Structure formats: structure tokens, C-alpha cells
Amino acid sequence: MTFTLDQSTVPVRVRQHDDSWTAPDPTLSVRNDGSVGPKAAVVDLTFSGGGDGSDLVNIAREGKSLALGWPGRLPEPTLHGASAVYADVLPGVDLRMTATAEGFRELLVVKTAEAASDPGLKKVTFSLRSAGLTVASTGGGGMTAVDGDARPVFAAPPALMWDSQGDASTPDASEAPSPASVAATSNAARTAAFGHATGPSASASSSPSGRSSSSTARTDPSIGALDDPVMGPAGGDASAVLPVQVRSDSLAVVPDAKMLANSDSGAFPLYIDPSIGLDQTAHTYLRSDGVADYGWGNGSDNEGKGVGHCSSWGGYYCGPGYTERIYFQFSPKGLEGKKVLSATFRATESWSFTCDAEWVDLDRTDNISSSTTWSGRPAYLGTMASRNVSAGRGSLCSPSQPATPVEFTGSSLTSAVGNLAAGRFSRLTLMLAARDEADTSAWKRFRNDAVLSTTYVGVPAVPTKAGLVQGDGVTCSTDSTDPDVIADPTPSLTAAVWTATGGGSGASLRAHYYIQKKNSDGTWAVATEPVRPTSGFVGNGTVLTYPSPITLVEGVSYRLAVFSRSYYDSGDSNLESHSTVTSKGWCYFKVDASAPKAPVVTIGSPYSECTANACVPGGGPGVQG
Template identity: 45%
Template sequence: MALVAGGSPAVALSADTAQQAASSSGAGESPSALAAASGEPVEVVAERTEYTQTMANPDGTFTLTQSTTPQRVRADDGSWESVDATLERRVDGTVGPKAAVVHLAFSGGGSGKDLIRLSNDRGALTLGWPGQLPQPQLNGDTATYPEVLEGVDLKLTATAEGFREVLVVKSAAAAANPALEEIKLAAAGDGLRIEPGAGGGIRAVDGDGNTVFKGPAGLMWDSAGSTASGERASRTLRSLPPAQAQTAEEPPVDESARPGDGDASSILPVKVEEGAVTVEPDLELLRGEETVYPVFIDPPMGAGHSERTVLSSDGDRFWAFDGDYGLGKCGSADGYYCGNGYVNRILFEFAPTKLTGKKIIDATFRAYETWSFNCTAHWVDLKRTNNISEGTRWPGPSVLDHIGDTNISAGRGDNCSPSQPDSWVEFNDSSAETDENLSSTVQTFADGGIARLTLMLKAKDETDPRA
């Protein structure tokens, strides 16, 4: 099952509580009046943000769509443009994404003191590499600095909200370098204080103690797993916007993005010191007799606007994930192999933002499914849980409530008859099922009874690889 933009609850608001939104569009006929006259929804442009969109409906209500990943970026001139993490060289010599919700700059080479600068209107974080850097090679959203140590490349990948930093150790000879026994980056905050985060992670907080940027504990893995089978999980999630998700070709496997099935991995707590952050690689994994190179060492960092994570029963976790992720058990059935039997759950956490104080008429959680194990529908649950953080591990936070479920198979296209194309999957309260309560939960959220709303997608039967 694939979630578009990390999850998009769509909430209808009553006209009396949303009237301020209707009139905030400035001079001229209001969006509500235009919607009533045209019979079609009209956007309340003044209410648009990177993560939300408000539509005035012909019947006088409003629909708010809120996502956990940015759907658009506000340009310096105030206009809106699509998110584009493609890197480009800038006139000041740095490298950065074309359009992101943070200001991000990678070094263009030379001194390593300004390897990464991540900032927004609340402050800035700078990380420095201990030494000189070659000019980076750019490929899409990734800058590769070759041979920062002998046999070691440094890869920086831009995201819409931050970056991933991966050291690629290409051989046993490279792994023997004593410099890899402790990886220390200079760290400085401008208006921000750098401190330890949850579960061995790192946070940059403002003067009021609010988290501005955060990252989980580091993760390292080798290349022992095989991707030769080409099999996919029982259900696959994609974080592309819907238009892209329907047309994009299957992306090539990027082994430096995350561990694959069968890769040995280890979690690396980040140590925060005065003026520096440090990770100590697992030397047994780095230099072990059974280690398969290259080995990847990855500490990511990003904005703290919202949370999303994939948790695996084998101990892996993918905080602030992008790309495709499976849901349910990844095992073997009907002659097909997915993995060694680990189970994935996917969680999303929302801030109230535009919902605060509104009266909720209806609420829907939508997900976009791009693959299922076979053509037979299986049940997927939506649960409310306690909150998550960059330190959350399997099995995840405790479940507080069953929100809903759906029976679905999609994404196999013409492999099924009739065809099962990629499809939206919606969780919406059914009057026939009294235990489904998404709308009332979102109302409690809007009323302030829930500080942050965390929802988890899981297979109803986590013992069945087909589910």
C-alpha cells in the first residue's frame, strides 16, 4: 500500500467555523461564493501552506487536506512551486536543491568547514567535515564527494525537508582506516542549540526549547543482501505525489538509501559534544570476516514539522522516509519470495495546524497503493497510537484505538483480471461498523484533546505474507 505524501487526511469543515478562511482571500468574490456559483470546489489560496490546502465547497463547507510531507514550496518571490530536490550549483559556489521547504546548502568543494548548512526562519545548523573536500559529482538529488578518505566516498542527498549523509566504505582495505573508528563532524548552531535527541538521535532546538531540526541515531549496513530476485513486498508504499506515482517508472535500487533484505545492519547512537557530533561505527560490522562491501554509514537530518517512520520487526527503522516501502509480512508464499519474514508497520504523526477550533463534518485518511502480493484482497488496519519520534523502534508505540480497516488489492495492473491499477485507498467511517471513529477522533484533535495525532497502517494478519 502506498501513501501519497506521507498521508493526506481530508477533513470537511462547517461553514460557520471556517468563515474566516473563506473571507481571508482578500478583495473580490469569496471562494465560497465562487464555489456556489460554479458548482465546483474553489481553493482558498490565502490558506495554502507547504503541507495543507483548503477548498471551499459549493454547499458552504470546506475541505482541508493535510499531509506529513510538503506538497509545494513557497519561492522567495512569494509564489508557489513544486517540490524539487534536484541539486544545482549556485553562484556562491555551494550546491543545493532547486525547491525545498528548508534552506539547504552543500559544499561545492574545498574547505570542509561548511559541508552542510540547514536553515529556516527559526535558525541554522552547520556541519563541517574534518579536511578538504573534492568538487562533488551531482546526480539528481545526490552530491558525491569521491575519496574523502582512501576508498571512501561521501554522499549527501537533499530531501524536501532536510538531507541524508552517507559514507560509502568500498573495501576491506578502506575499512581498516583508523579515521573510521570515530566519525566526528564539527557542529554549530545559529539561533539553535544542538542537543541529544530520542533514541540516540540529535536535535537542534530554538531558545524556547522547540525542536527545529532533528535526526535519528545513525545506521550502518553492509551489502550482504541480494536484490537479484526482483521480488517486491506484499504491499508497497510510495511517497510520490499521485500524478508522479501513476506515471513514474520503477526506480532503480539505491543501496546507499537504506538496508536491503539480508544486509547486516547496526544502529549508531549520535554523541553530542561541545562543537561536534560523533558516531562510532560498529567495528565488527565494518571489518568483520563476513562483511560484504560496500558498507554504508548513514545519519540523516531534517525539519521537525511532522513525523513519519517505517518500523521493521528485524530492527530496521526508516524515520522521515521517502520512496517505496512495504507493509505487512515480507516472506515467501505461492512460489514467490519477498524477504526473510520480517514485518513492516508504517506510522504518521500530524500537528493540528489549520484544524484547531474547527467543527469536523467528516474525515478521510487516504493512502495510495502501488503493489500487492496477489490479486486477492486482504485487510489493512488503521490504528491510533501514542506519538512517535526519531527514536521509535519496533513494535512501535502502544495502540490506543482502532480507527478503521479496508479490504483491498491494487497495483498489479494487467496481472489481474479485471485489471488492478495503482489506486487510492480510503479510510472513512462506515455506519455499519460502530468501531470506526476517524471523524470523532479528528474532532477531538481539533478541539485540543489530542496534542498530536499519530496513525499507524498495519496488515490485519501479520503472519500472512500475502496480506
């Protein structure tokens, strides 16, 4: 029997306090104690309802927690979906706390140049308390919180700061040609204009281009729905990565002084964004101009992040000329003890620049962390699969192209997932990248709903308790010079069949008994090798006992080994374990019909048979039973 394991990079279900399950819902509501929290998240998350700033946020998981405090009093927050906005925590500065299914984002919104001059923004320090966790900085400027076994529980990437220079300088969408004219442009024309590379380039341009004034182009269908400026820097926004300064009792960031000192009103609001979340699933977004977003969300437009070269093409504008890649990381959890038969990676393509299909590669890379950056991006380890697709433009294409899950599969991906299951590496990191990162028309968007779907069968393990039934016991002599002597020429063969640890749930098993006889020249030959049961299957750890299907010859030396078999494809295929020879050796025996048979023991009152858990006394010397 085969099974399928789906691993998602984002939570798809949340266990409630009554042990029921529901979909994640980060929408905030006010609780009975006045605090604020999400309706359904995989972490216990609480935001302050206002008042003392020391309890700004508390995040907990399985009894381990982190708490951050704001240096001052907090107003009562205004709730907007998953966000709680604390207005004017400093003059002209709002604090926006946003819940996610696995953590939170902490965003300072500096609304004016005057507000940016506040001394409190030269260094922003949050108080930090932890329980059951050790907090430390990471080499890339982030933070990690580990438990007593040094296992990461929570993580924070470096903070990110950006301005609003791009908001007012995007090209006028009215100057662009119609979507139909873009869709009609041929692949040949694009090839002539840009050429097609054979794989992701090692570097990409990040130089901005000039843009005319209009704020309407964010609704340009070439880039999808309206961007939310609080979700991260858009094209043309200046940005800076801010290392997180971690102490045992505080977490601090130092905003970029040049951005704070900018007197251009068009650069405001400024955004300063540290965030914290679970370090159990991982996905990150890297951009060639240095912007990174670990644990990225899909944004208010539910369109996710881009893949490919974000620039201008055919009169349409995407960005100033940077390259984007997205990464998803999977653990072997749930794959232990399993043989991978096939693997499929699936992610939703939510938007494409044109209606024409363009190649997207799924590549394996080195692993990612909350501190991964473009300049230190993971090394390429091979292409797992590729798809030539276009989706997400809806009725702008004929026929319509709605947002669609795109599947990547093939032998390379199956082999990589198999190696993950076998423990050959600790994590599997997969990158989505445009095959031609110089061709803006190949730019796409994908949501963060990636799933690694694995079809598997439990790996069989060496049987235990193997031997021949003698009376009420099992015998197995591993000494060829002193074999067991049995009287029954059709002895009962027995063993317990198993799968490897982790592979037992729902396993379909049989035992393969293997008996050899010794020839006169000292060599060994197969005498019989029955597989039992002959129909149906048994579960993990089942003891199987069956008589030999042939009558064995007296005086001949025999030896027995047993294998476990794990079946799939409706019983048409199987995997076989190593034999018991590898764990205990052969079981040697001979048949001698004149040998005493095992005694039959009859127990009568006042005596009773002792069991593993009880042995009731009764009778005494001279008392018959």
C-alpha cells in the same frame, strides 16, 4: 458553509523567493557561488561545492540554522539527481549527500574491506555550528535542535549502518511461479496455510532464512521495482542502529566494529547513514528486525515502504521474515476553532503481493519521534478504519490494478480528529498495518504521500456587544432589580457574532436573539427568539442590529440573551454557541412608553462629532452650533 483542510505528511508546495509556489524538487544544481543546492525545498539547504570541509552542509529555516563540517578537504562533488557524491573523502570511502524537501541524508559508502580498516572510521565526527538553536541528544539516540521557546525545529534519528550481504543472496526469480499463478491462488488456500489473526500481533519473527545466489530477484514483480541499496537495508543485509553523539560543537557516530572488521567481500559496500530534517511533520517506518527509517522516502522506485510480513510465499520472495509497519503523525495546526464533521486518511498503495484484496488496518497509536524503534514501538490505541484492497500490480492483474490512493474513513477516525481539533491531545498518530501479520500474501507497499483530509465548520463563539440600542449607545443592565427602562415596544436588539479563534475564515454566521418575559408567579417564559438575518449570512465579528419581531408589553419584565450560530450544509445545519449569559449575564429591561426617549443630538458648525481617532476643536463658550 463547510471547508476542507488537507494535511500532508510530506510537503506538496514550496514558496519561492518571489513568493510564488511550486512543487518540491530536491534535484541539485550548482549555484553562482559554487555551492550546491536543491531547486525547491521548504528549508534553505546548501552543500559544499568542494574545498574546505567545514562548510559541508548548512540547513536553515526562518533564520535558525545548523551547519556540519567534514574533518578534511572535500573534492568537487559529482551530482546525481538529488545527491552530491564526494569521492574518496577517505581512501575507498565516498560521502553521498542527498537533499530532501525537508532536510538531507548523509551517507558514507565504504566500498571495500581495506577501506573499512581506515582509523578514520572508528569514530566519524562532524563539526557542528548552530544559530538560534540549542542542540541536544534524545533518549533514543537521536538529536533535536530547539529554538528559544523550546520548540523543535530540526531533528535527527539514530544513525543506521548496514552491509550488502543481501544483495548477492536473493533467491532466483526464475524459480518462482508466474504472477498469474500467484494471482489465481484463492483466499481459502491462504487461510488454510496461515490462518487469519484478528489484529496486529505484539511481536513478529525476525529470523533470516537461507537464500540461493542471484542478483536478479530484486526485479521480481512480487516485491516491485529494483531496490536502491543506498536507501536502506534490504532483506538479508546486516544492520545496526548507531546512537548519535551530540556535543555543542560536534556530532559523531561510532560505526559497528564487527561490520567494519568483516573480511567477506560480499558484505561490501557498507553504508553509514545519519540524517537531519525538519521536526514539523513526522512519519516513520519500523521493522521487527530493528531497522527504522524516520522521515522515509519512496526510494528510486517510487514505491515507498512495506506493510505486513515480508517473507516467502507461493514461490515468491519478499524478505527473510520480518514484519513492517508505517506511521504518520499529524498536528492540530489549522484545526483550531473548528468542528470536525468528517475525516478521511488517504495513502497510495503502490504494490501488493497478489491481485486478491487483503485487509489493512488504520490504527491510532501513541506518538512517534525520530528515536522511535520497534522494541519501543508506540502503544495501540484503537482501530480507526479498515480496507480490504489490492492495488499496484498493474497489468499483472485482470482487470489492471494500478497504484491507487486508498481511503480510510469512519466515525472513529472523525471522532479522533475532532478530539485533536479540540485540544484533547497534542498529536494524532496513525499506523498502517496488515491485519494478518503472519500472512506474507497480505504484504503491501505504501508511499509516504499520506493525507489527512478534514471537513469542518467554524465553531461559534459567545457574541459580544450584546444589548438594546438606546439612542447612539447600547445598554444592558445585568441587575434584575434595576432593569433598563426603554420607551420603544419594538426595541432594536444588537450583538456581534463570532467564531472561536481559528474558525473565522469564511464563516457563515447569524445571531439568535432570545427574549424571556417574567410571569406573575416569578417564572420566566420565552417571549420571542428571532434568528437574524433571515436570509444569507455574515462574517466573523459582524455587528447585527434588528428590531424585535413582536411588540413587547408595557410594565412586564424582560431579559435578553444572544447566541452565535455557524451554518453548514448549505444552511440546512448549524452549530450554536453558548449564550451571552455565560459571559456577561442576562440583559434585564422593561418597556415604558411614557419614559423619556433618548435625545437626538444635532451637531452643527463650527462643531464636529468626535471620532475614535480625531476630535477637531471648534467654537467656544456661548457659540451656538
